[in-house]
Amino acid sequence: MGESVAGEKDGSGSFLPESLLPGKDNFSLSPDSLLPGATTAPAVAASGPTTTKLETKNLGYANSMRLHFDTPVSVHEPTGHENRSNGKMLAAEKIFGADSNKVRRSSTLPVNGKAKEAVAVDPQKQQRDELIMDTNKSSIVSKRSVEKLYYDGEPEYFRYFVSKFKRRSPLINRGYWLRMKAIEHGVSRFLAEQTAKRKVVINLGCGYDPLPFLFLGKQPVLCQGATFVDVDYPVLMQNKVGIIQKTEQLKNILPKFTTTGKDAGLLASSDPYVAVGCDLTNIEPMKEILRDHLSLEGKDVAILFVSEVSTAYMEREASQSVFHWSATFEDVRFCLLEQHLPDGSDHPFAATMLAHFEKLRTPLRAVGTMEQMKLRFVAAGYPEAGTEIRSLWELWSDPVFLSAKERRRLDRVEPFDEWEEFALFASHYFLLYAEKEPGRDYTYKPYRASRASLFAGSSKGSIISSPTTSSSPDTPQYHFGPGDILQTHELLEPHNFRRYAASIPPLLTDSSGDSVGLHGGLGTQERLDTCNTYSRFDAVQPIQGPPLRQGLMCHAVTRLGSTANCVLTGGRTSPDKASAEAWLRLDAKWRRVQDLPSGRYRHSAVPLVLPTDPRPAHTVLLFGGRTSDGHVLDEWLIWTGETGWQTVTVQGEERPPARFGATMITDSREGVSGVLVGGMTSAGRVLNDFWHWTLESDMTLICKNVTARATAFLKADAVILGRFGAQLVRSNRGILMIGGITGARMLTRQDEILNMKTLRPQPIQGPRPLFIGHTVMDVDGGLLVLGGGATCFSFGTTWNRSCILNDAQPGEFEMEWRLHSTLEGGKPTAEQSKIFVESPTDAGADSNGHSGSASRLPPPMAIHEMKISHGINFPQYVEAARPVVLRRCQIGTCTTAWTTQYLKEAIGADRKVSVHAATTQNMDFQNKNFQYITQEFGTFMDAVEHGEKLYLRALSQDAPSKNPTCLSEDFPSIAQDFELPHELEFVTQNQHSSPLRISGPVNMWLHYDVMANVYCQVRGRKRLLLFPPSDVSQLGFEPGASSSSVNVFGKSDGKSPATDHPALANTHPQEAVLDPGDILFIPPMWVHTTAPTESLSIAVNVFFRNLSNGYAAGRDVYGNRDLAAYEKGRKDIDKIVKSFDSLPPDVSGFYLERLANEMLEKAKNLSRNASLHSVYVELGGS
Structure with a gap:
């Protein structure tokens, strides 16, 4: 059936009280028979015609009674294989006959001429059964939420069993989606088997789940010759049959659907469907019905039993009898989805889950490990080699079970970032698929290679992944001594609960190790903007976070070397609202600094100390992260106070792929190299890799993949290396990696802490924290673990009590650390919202330690880059009015076809063109240091090839002074070679002009365009400098002019460089170097200039209108006529x-x-x- 959302009744299946256990004629299994090596086979009741003692019940909402039959009743096996019609009542059906209402009112029941006084139903059991039946309500509502959101456009069947739609949280939706996918996978595999036999799918404890309709309605061809059987409590099945009976959309799928009118037993049937009301703790009546109605004991039938969280609530012996009975059939499979305990009942998730079901009075009766469940099926009669079992988290990463495309599609349904909680849920559930086929020699090991496994994408076959029980020779066998163990010691009261927060260093450097701040994160009710101060002393200066507009989580705070200064970057509110803000705490005061190129969260950031003269430069290196639209980044950024964020180039082909949620740390506290571990791809798979990086003196990175070296040591346990959401921290034992999740299995108490120096796990003892959403710092006394916890699916939330990890034994450590204060950051004022740029007057030196010049152009920061193949929301960038470089775009054949010879032949060597002929490298529109000359196109191209200072900006062929140029109209012979990517459809729809540009070694003058444009590099390389509109007053623009004489490139023909312009130091330049196929979006009013880095450069830029109104009336040939409001002003x-x-x-x-x-x-x-x-x-x- 399912689980409930916390606060609602939930659970599934049934259990049998000890006083009502089946009699000696029923199958029973002792615990000893489950042990490996047990030789006593459980007794099995003989099949065929027999005299059977039956026990049945009639669950009514009132005056229900249990009727006990101890008089033998003769039951005859049917001779046909077809479904029996309702008019042909079998002997077994008569037990639940049409006169059962009369039976219920009578104190005796005549059977073979005898009567027995009825025994009243155990009221406690009836209450427990009703609680279990109530679980169906919450489960089916959750599945309906999944159906409506995640199966949009497909036929809907859950809707008929849910009176009112209720949207569940993204975590619950995704969890139920995975459960539904797992069951669908198992059933589809069975139905797809090539066989001439009849197929029967029996759903035990089905609740309102419309499994038959999902297959019969959506995949009728796959269901040919198949019959679906729903089995659950009689009262519940009566309701289900009633819904089917009054719903035409369901009845239309079931030809000849008829009901029996009975209270229990066979309730309804059709050609492909049978509904049975039966308590699974007493399956004898169900055995008779299925045998007589469907002839299941014949050799011409293949059976699949399905149980989704139903037998888990039965006593072990009762559920074992179900498994054993299923194994008595000749050609049978069993698909079981249930909970398990991968790391014991004291794991915080497991403890929350178990407590939830205890609170609902529907406890999990026989929950154990996957290994134990597999042994139970082997003991029941299924061959070991035919029994496969995997956790749902393993299946999530299995490309055969679930493709990367399918995983990515889920993110488009609703924003999602509860990855650790999803992994914990999926790690506590398994999918078991057991089979027993006639004629199959399961003792012959190579047989497995001859057939497809249910888990064909897994690398471990049917071997159970268990770090504590595996006997594989490749698995490290750790022998922990006292020196390996870390002890947990909880902080003094009070406790404040939050997770996904960030630590802030104390305000004074000499307080390091004595106090720390914990900022932001997700609290018990909302995202927080407050900061907790923790200290081991009573007198402590409170630590405050920056003034933010709203609370943040999944952000980073990076301490700058050994100083008290730090930088806060990124973070998010909801998963689709990432922040681009960056804040610097300098001299105990928070200042807003340059924004990140794009908002991101779950990125990795570390401090670097560059060995510059006359003093070291403190910087921040940042990698990866996830944006608002779900794009996963692979860019490296470095920050300095003067220049802001600049892209760092990675040398060579070896570089880490895009990821978020990775963990990174420097090799030393003040170094320029470090490691990057794990993270998650855009497809939701945890990366199991290990990288070493070094920042070179030329500010480029060298990255080296050292995964093989690490995994060779860890061998089969290498899965604990690559993690998502882990923390790396220095300690007296070396660098430790703490917590997070892996892609293969759940981390345990033994291995959730890994020593990166020795690559040995460090087990913990004492009160157990959940290392999810936590923050770890090296302080006096040990490792301080603050915050953390998780929402445990629908079972409730578990919160960590902050603690210290160290070597001290309980009673030997005097806890001094506690929470001292909680301060709000406040809301930013207009002054605080200003971007603070560190200037030479602020710091006395630039980020590299060199003296500044009041007239020197600051080092440009790199323009944000993206690969268009990842898909972008281009109108969003237009609205944000920030430049962006789109790398390696498909812009047609022009990048290879437009050679000089080709262009002369296609355009015409004798065609007249107007070009700029310059005498110097730097063209100046204001001073007109060039001439307009007319040349033949062939002559112009030859001259440019030979390095002459010429520049062609194409004009309209027919009316150059009236109409803007258009490539398709003015150069139709080459226009088909150029095309914009379809992601830039907004540009095409709003196009103003598309000039062709061909230049020799000359620089374009500094200017701005009123219209936005995309600059597409076709041949050669070109460097562009851009300045934001707010810099216009610093760049020498005369009133009414759209161009400036200031030369920002620095070198000009032997004269003093124009970069001595006095206001240049106050500008904020951004830079891009374009290669063929690169596209630069230049927003309106962004001042810019260009310079080729090779003798010949060819480009096409497309101007487009991004404003709905406001443009000046009249002609605008070049797209730079000032707006009407400015001209009027x-x-x-x-x-x-x-x-x-x-x-x-x-x-x-x-x-x-x-x-x-x-x-x-x-x-x-x-x-x-x-x-x-x-x-x-x-x-x-x-």
């Missing part, structure tokens, strides 16, 4: 100035300057709001 300025003409000059100047300052302040506020708007767009808030 300049005229209004003239009017304002003239209004002061009658006043003395000093008075006029006084007021005009005040007006100018007022306008300037308003402009700055608008610029700040624009910057915030960009962040809101990335967060999905606009």
Whole structure:
């Protein structure tokens, strides 16, 4: 049946009280018979015609009674194999006959001329049975939630069994989706078997689950010759049959659907469907019905028993009798999905789960390990080699069971980031598939290779993955001594619960190891913006987080070397709202610094100390993460106070693939190298890899994959290396990796802490924390573990009590650490929202320790890059108004076809073109240091090839002064070679012009365009510098001009470089170098200039309208005519100035300057709001 959402009744199946256990004629199994090597086979009741003692019950909502028959009743085996019609009542059916209501009202029941006084139903058992039946309600509501959200467009069948739709949480939805997928996988495998036999699927403890309709309605061809049997409590099945009876959409799937009108036993049937009301703790009546009605004991039938969380609630002997009975059939399979305990009942998830069912008074009666369950099936009569079992978490990563495409599709249904909790749930459930086919020699080992395994994608075959019981020679056999064990000691009261928070260092460097802050995270009710201060002393200065608009989780706080300064980066609110903000705590004051290129969370960040003169430079290196739209990043970024975030290039072909949730640490506290471990792919698979990286002096990275070396040592237990959501921390034992999840199995108390120096696990003793969503720091006294916990599916939430890990034994360690205070960060003011850029006057030196110059251009930061193959929401980037480089795009054959010879032949060597002929490398539009000349196209191309300083910006062929140029109209012979990727459809739909650009070794002047454009590099390489609109006043633009004479490239023909322009130090340049196939999105008003790095450069840039209105009326050939509001504003300025003409000059100047300052302040506020708007767009808030 299922489990309940916390607070609701739930559970499944049934159990048999000791006072009502089956009699001696029934099968029973002693615990000893389950042990390996047991030789006594359990007794099996003979099949065929027999005299049987039957026990039955009639579960009514009121005056129910149990009727006990001890008078023999003759039961005859049917001769036919077809489903029996309701008109042909069998002897077994008569036990639950049409007159059962009369029986219930009578104190005696005549059988073969004798009567026996009825025995009243045990009221305690009846109550327990009703509780179990109630579990069906919550389970079916959860599955209906999955059906509506995740099976959109497919026929819906759960809807008929749920009166009102209720959307479950993403975690519960995904958990039930995986359960449904697992059962579907097992049933589909059985139905797809090639056989001439009849097939029967018997769903034990089915509840309202519409399994027959899911297959008969969606896959009728697969179900040909198959019969589905639903079995559950009589009252529940009566209700289910009633729903089917009154629902035409269900009845239409069941030809000749008829009901018997009985209270129990055979309730309804049709050609492909049978409904049976029976208590699984007493299966004798069900045996008779299935034998007589379906002739299951014939040799022409193959049977699949399905049990999804139903036998788990039965006493061990009762459920074992079900397994044994199923194994008595000749050609049979059993698909079982249930809970198990991979690391004992004291694991926090397991303890929460077990307590949940105890609270509901539907305890799990026989829950154990997967190994124990497999032994139970072997003891029941299934061959060991024919019994396969896997946890649902193992199946999740199995590419045969679930493809990467299917896993990615789930993320498009609803935002999801509860990966650790999902893994814990799936690790505590298994799917078992046992089979017993006639004529199959299961003792012959090679037979397995001749058939497809249910878990064909698994690497371990049918071997149980158990770190404690495996006898594989490749599995390390650890022998732990006292020096290996870490003891847990809980902090003093009070406790504050939060998870996925970030640690903040103390405000004073000499307080390191004595106090620490824990910022943000998810609390018991909401995401938090507060900061806890923990300390071992009574007098401590409270630690405060930055002023954020809302609470954050999954963010990073990176301490800058041994200083008290730190940088907060990224994080999220909901999984589809990632933050791009970065905050610097400098001299105990939080300042907003340059935003990340895009919002991200679960990224990895470490501090670096660069060995620069005259002093070391403290920086932050960041890798990976996940964005609001689910894109998983593979970019490396480095931050400095002056330049913000810059992309770091990785040398060579070897580089870590994109990931989020990885863990990273430097080799030493003040080094430039480190390790990167694990993480998760965009397809939801945990990466089991291990990388070493080094930052070179030229600010490039060298990455080396050292996975093979580590896994060779760990051998078969190498799965504990690659983790998601783990923490790396320095300790007196070396660097330790603590917690998280792996992709193959759940970590245990023995191996959830791994020493990265020795690659040996470090087991823990004492109160057990859940190393999920935790934060770990090396402090005085040991390792401080703060926060952590998890939502345990629908069973409730478990929270960690913060603790210390060390070597001290209980009673030998005096706990001094406790929570001292909790401070709110407050909301950011307008001043705090300004981007703080460290300048030479702030620090006295740049990030590399060199003296700054007031007129020097700051080092440009790299423009954010993406691979368009990953898919992008381009209008979002347009709205955010931030440049982005799209690497290696498919823009047609032009990147290879547009050679000089090809262009001359295609365009025409004698075609006249107007070009810029420059005398210097740097063209200046304001000073006109070039001439417009007309040349034949062939002559122009030859000259450019020989390095002449020429530049072609194509114009309209027919009306160059009236119409903007269009590649398809002005160069139709080559237009088909160029195309924009379909992801840029927004550009095509709003296109203004598409000029062809061919240049020699000349630099374009500094300018801005009013329209947005995408610059597509076709041949050669080109360097572009961009400046945000807020820098326009620092770049020498005259009023009304869209171009500037300032040369920002630094070198110009032997003269003093124009970078001595006094205001350049206050600008914020961004840089990109484009190769063929790269596309740069340039937002409107972003000042930019270009310079080729080779003698010849060919590009096409497409201008497009991104505003719905506001453009100036009239012609705009080049796409850079200022907006109508600006042109009108300049005229209004003239009017304002003239209004002061009658006043003395000093008075006029006084007021005009005040007006100018007022306008300037308003402009700055608008610029700040624009910057915030960009962040809101990335967060999905606009």
